[in-house]
Every structure is written in C-alpha cells, then in structure tokens.
Amino acid sequence: xxxxxxxxxxxxxxxxxxxxxxxxxxxxxxxxxxxxxxxxGRHFGLSYDEIIIxxxxxxxxxxxxxxxxxWLADKYSRSILITIYPFGIALGxxxxxxxxxxxxxxxxxGVIGFFAAIFHPVGxxxxxxxxxxxxxxxxxxxVWGNMGVAAAPILTGFIILNSNWQLSFLxxxxxxxxxxxxxIRGFKEIKTNEDNFQKKKSTNGLVEGWKIVLIxxxxxxxxxxxIFGSLTFLIPRMFEVNLPGISVDVAITGxxxxxxxxxxxxxxxxxxxLIDRYSPKIILGIVGLGQLILIFLASLYIDYALFFVILMAxxxxxxxxxxxxxxxxxxxxxxxxxxxxxxxxLINLCAGASVLPLVxxxxxxGFTFSDLLKIxxxxxxxxxxxxxxxxxxxxxxxxxxxx
Numbered sequence: 001x002x003x004x005x006x007x008x009x010x011x012x013x014x015x016x017x018x019x020x021x022x023x024x025x026x027x028x029x030x031x032x033x034x035x036x037x038x039x040x041g042r043h044f045g046l047s048y049d050e051i052i053i054x055x056x057x058x059x060x061x062x063x064x065x066x067x068x069x070x071w072l073a074d075k076y077s078r079s080i081l082i083t084i085y086p087f088g089i090a091l092g093x094x095x096x097x098x099x100x101x102x103x104x105x106x107x108x109x110g111v112i113g114f115f116a117a118i119f120h121p122v123g124x125x126x127x128x129x130x131x132x133x134x135x136x137x138x139x140x141x142x143v144w145g146n147m148g149v150a151a152a153p154i155l156t157g158f159i160i161l162n163s164n165w166q167l168s169f170l171x172x173x174x175x176x177x178x179x180x181x182x183x184i185r186g187f188k189e190i191k192t193n194e195d196n197f198q199k200k201k202s203t204n205g206l207v208e209g210w211k212i213v214l215i216x217x218x219x220x221x222x223x224x225x226x227i228f229g230s231l232t233f234l235i236p237r238m239f240e241v242n243l244p245g246i247s248v249d250v251a252i253t254g255x256x257x258x259x260x261x262x263x264x265x266x267x268x269x270x271x272x273x274l275i276d277r278y279s280p281k282i283i284l285g286i287v288g289l290g291q292l293i294l295i296f297l298a299s300l301y302i303d304y305a306l307f308f309v310i311l312m313a314x315x316x317x318x319x320x321x322x323x324x325x326x327x328x329x330x331x332x333x334x335x336x337x338x339x340x341x342x343x344x345x346l347i348n349l350c351a352g353a354s355v356l357p358l359v360x361x362x363x364x365x366g367f368t369f370s371d372l373l374k375i376x377x378x379x380x381x382x383x384x385x386x387x388x389x390x391x392x393x394x395x396x397x398x399x400x401x402x403x
Contacts, residue, residue: 012079012187012188012189013078013079013126013129013187013188013189014079014082014126014183014186014187014188015186015188016127016137016140016141018183018186019082019123019124019126019127019141020140020141020144021144021179022082022085022086022119022123022179022183023119023123023141023142023144023145023148024144024145024147024148024151025086025089025148025172025175025176025179026085026089026116026119026120026123026145026148027145027146027148027149027152028148028149028151028152028172029089029092029093029112029116029148029172029176030058030059030062030112030113030116031148031149031152031153031156031232031233032093032096032152032156032168032169032172033055033058033096033109034055034152034153034232034233034236034237035152035153035156035157035160035168035236035254035257036156036160036165036168036169037051037052037055037237038051038237038240038250039160039164039165039250040102040105040165043164043165044101044102044105046102048237048363049359049360049363049364050360051102052356052359052360053356053357053360054102054103054105054106054109055106055109055356056106056356056357057106057107057109057110057113058092058106058109058110058111058112058113058116059113059229059355059356060110060113061110061113061114061117062113062116062117063117063345063346063347063348063351064117064346065113065114065117065118066117066120066121066342066343066345066346067121067339067342067343067346068117068342069081069117069118069121069122069338069342070121070122070125070338070339070340070341070342070343071338071339071342073121073122073125073338074125074336074337074338074339078122078125078126078338079187081118081122082118082119082122082123082126082183083180083183083184084115084118085115085116085118085119085122085123085180086176086177086179086180086183087115087176087177087180088111088114088115088116088118089112089115089116089176090173090174090176090177090180091111091115091173092108092109092110092111092112092113092114092115093108093112093169093170093172093173093176094169094170094173095107095108095111096108096109096112096166096169097166097167097169097170097173099166117345120341120342120345121338121339121341121342121345122338124138124141124325124341125337125338125341127141128325128329128337129337133276134276134326134329135271135272135273135274135275135276135322135326136269136272136273136276137272138268138272138321138322138325138326139268139269139270139271139272139273139322140268140269140272141322142265142268142269142272142318142321142322143265143266143268143269145265145321146261146262146264146265146268146318146321147261147262147265149232149261149265150257150258150259150260150261150262150265151258151262152258153235153236153254153255153257153258153261154254154255154257154258155168155171155172156168156254157236157250157251157253157254157255158251158254159171160250160251161250161251212389212390212391213327213331213390213391215389216386216387216389216390217324217327217328217344217386218347219382219383219385219386219389220284220320220324220382220383220386220387221324221344221347221348221351222347222348222351222382223351223379223380223381223382223383223386224317224320224324224348224383225347225348225351226351226354226355226376226379227291227295227317227376227379227380227383228317228318228320228321228348229351229354229355230355230359230372230376231295231310231313231314231317231376232261233355233356233359234355234359234369234372235257235260235261235310236253236254236257238369239253239256239257239307240253241369242302242303242306242369242370243256243302243303243306243307244302244303245302245303245304246303246304246307256307259311260307260310260311260314261314261318263311264311264314264315264317264318265318267314267315267316267318267319268318268319268321268322270319271283271287271319271320271322271323272322272326275322275323275326280323280326280327280390281387281390281391282387283323284320284323284383284386284387284390285384285387285388287316287319287320287323287383287387288320288380288381288382288383288384288385288386288387289380289384290313290315290316290319291313291316291317291320291377291380291383292377292380292381292383292384293377294309294310294312294313294316295313295317295373295376295377295380296373296374296377297309297313298310298313298373299370299371299373299374299377300370320383324344325341325344327390328340328341328344359372
C-alpha cells in the first residue's frame with residue numbers, strides 16, 4: 001500500500017501523536033508574526049498598528065482555504081493532504097526569512113496560512129474517525145495546538161532578543177521540513193472499524209436536529225473565533241504595554257504570554273473529559289459565562305492582577321475548542337466530517353482574521369487594550385446564548401466495572 005496512490009492512501013492514517021505534533025506546528029507557525037511584528041515593523045520603518053495589517057492575508061487564507069482542503073480530503077485523500085501540509089508551511093517560513101519588503105512579508109505569511117489551512121479539517125477528521133473517547137482525545141490534541149500558541153511568543157521572543165526577527169522564521173521552517181520527512185514514515189493502515197454513529201440519520205448523512213445545532217455552532221464559532229484570535233494575537237503586545245510593574249523586556253513578556261497559553265491550554269483535557277460524560281450544552285454554557293465575566297475583569301487591571309485574571313480567562317477561551325468539534329462528531333457521519341469541519345474552521349478562522357484590520361483601526365483611533373477587552377467580553381454573551389439554543393445531547397457514561 002503506497003501513500004502517493006490516491007486509492008491506497010484512503011486506507012492510511014496517522015497515529016494520534018503525529019496529528020498532535022502537526023497541530024502544535026500549525027498554531028506555532030501562524031503566531032510567529034504576532035510576536036515578531038513589532039521588530040519587523042521597526043526594520044521596515046513602520047509602526048506596530050501599520051505592520052500588523054500585513055498579517056491579514058495569512059489569517060484570511062488560514063480560514064478561507066479550509067473548505068477546499070476539506071473537499072479534497074473527503075473526495076480524494078486525507079493522507080496526501082496531511083503529507084503536503086508541513087512542507088507547505090516550511091516553504092512560507094523560508095520566504096518570510098528572505099522577505100525584503102512588507103509586501104513580500106505579507107505574501108509569505110499568506111503562503112504559511114494557505115498550507116496551514118490544511119491541518120484543521122483534515123487532521124481533526126483523521127483524529128475523530130475513531131470515536132472512542134473522542135472528547136478526551138480532542139482535548140489532548142487541543143493542548144498540543146495551544147502549546148504551539150504558547151511556544152510561539154516564547155521562542156520567537158528569545159530568538160529576536162539574541163538575533164533578529166528573520167531568524168525566528170528560519171529555524172521553525174527547518175523544524176517543519178524535518179517533521180514532514182519523519183511523518184511520511186508514520187502512516188499505518190486503517191483498521192476496519194464502524195463509525196460509532198448510531199443516531200437516526202437523515203438521507204444527507206446528518207442527524208435529525210442538525211439545523212438548530214448548525215445555527216448554534218455558527219454563533220459560537222463566530223464569537224469564539226474572534227475572541228480566540230484577538231487574545232492569542234494581542235496578549236504578547238498587551239503584556240509589553242500593560243505590565244510595566246513586572247517587565248517591559250520583550251523576552252520576559254513573551255515568556256509570560258507563553259505561560260498563560262501553556263497553562264490555560266490544559267483546560268481542554270478537562271473539558272474533553274467532561275463532554276464524554278455530560279451534555280455539551282451545559283459545558284458550553286459555563287464556558288461562555290466564564291469568558292464574559294473574566295475578560296471584562298481583565299479590562300480593569302494591569303500588572304500582576306491583569307496577568308492572573310487573563311490566565312483564568314484563557315482557561316475558558318481554550319476550553320471552548322473541543323466542545324464544538326465533539327458536537328459535530330455526534331451529528332455528522334465520517335464521510336462528511338472533513339467538509340463540515342472545514343466550514344466550521346472557515347467561519348472560526350475568518351472571524352479571527354478580521355482581528356488584525358479591526359484592531360489596527362481601533363488602535364489608530366486611540367482605543368486601549370482595556371477597551372478591546374471590554375468589546376471581547378460583550379461578544380462572549382453570544383457563546384452563552386448559543387449554548388442555551390443547543391438541544392440536550394444524552395451522553396452514555398462509561399460503566400464502572402466491579403469485581
């Protein structure tokens with residue numbers, strides 16, 4: 001059985017570990033620019049609010065290309081697309097290293113976003129093909145993705161402090177290239193395993209009641225995608241400005257941002273464990289209310305208080321991620337999952353892509369980071385409302401075996 005034969009490759013998959021590492025690299029590569037933007041702007045003679053606009057193409061393509069990736073994966077081969085993915089993002093990072101103008105840098109970030117779009121619809125569809133403990137496994141995978149979010153400002157800040165912003169793209173490019181080569185050897189044949197899809201299906205492969213679920217998840221994804229995209233991009237720079245009592249050193253504030261992302265990412269394992277046992281409706285409602293309260297509180301503080309409150313807020317922001325995917329698994333057959341997941345990620349990531357132009361406009365009109373946090377806390381209301389709209393999904397809890 002060969003990977004590059006379309007028919008044969010349909011029967012190949014990757015162990016969870018490769019998919020987890022791929023998720024780590026996906027978010028890491030997309031967030032290098034978030035930390036490097038300020039120094040890249042100084043290099044090209046631009047202010048922070050002027051340079052960040054050049055990251056818009058990458059974030060837009062990160063979402064906009066997801067439906068194409070999902071369609072190609074379901075129609076032809078998930079394995080071939082996931083093989084192309086690490087080489088594509090490595091190419092984009094190499095181009096960033098060689099960029100000689102803001103326009104070339106923006107194009108190069110766009111290349112990263114184009115190929116990074118492959119991972120979510122394809123990698124997650126490969127992960128959830130086996131529906132056993134799907135919530136927990138999505139949670140673990142989510143932790144790896146957010147560890148990529150956490151590592152990006154730490155390693156990027158460290159490289160910039162000791163060298164320059166260009167090198168912060170070159171080193172990850174080499175790592176992605178190496179991973180792509182190793183991943184090719186990791187494919188294995190899919191074991192015959194009927195999808196645990198026992199609910200009553202309609203003729204289009206979707207479960208009855210999917211329309212109200214679609215409306216609810218669209219609302220959650222739009223609001224949650226904007227909140228997630230805003231905070232993951234803004235926190236490194238916000239810490240540089242709003243933590244004067246702690247440090248203004250780029251490496252230290254990058255480390256603090258990484259600590260927030262790293263610790264908060266483990267909330268996905270807890271949430272994944274809970275949604276295997278309780279209705280996602282309840283869990284999503286709690287997560288939405290937590291975002292609303294804590295993001296608003298973060299807007300009131302600076303220094304240590306801001307650091308600890310934003311850490312708690314990110315627990316709820318990251319905790320939302322596995323919930324929507326787990327709900328989709330319960331309502332969509334495996335044959336359609338890459339395409340449906342791609343639409344979900346399109347909405348999510350395009351909402352996130354709108355962060356950069358909107359933030360640039362707000363900052364140019366004198367808005368502060370505190371003002372932006374208040375706007376985000378308002379958006380969290382829609383996450384809570386969408387949870388109320390969801391039907392109650394009964395979950396079969398694991399039976400306890402007794403001697």
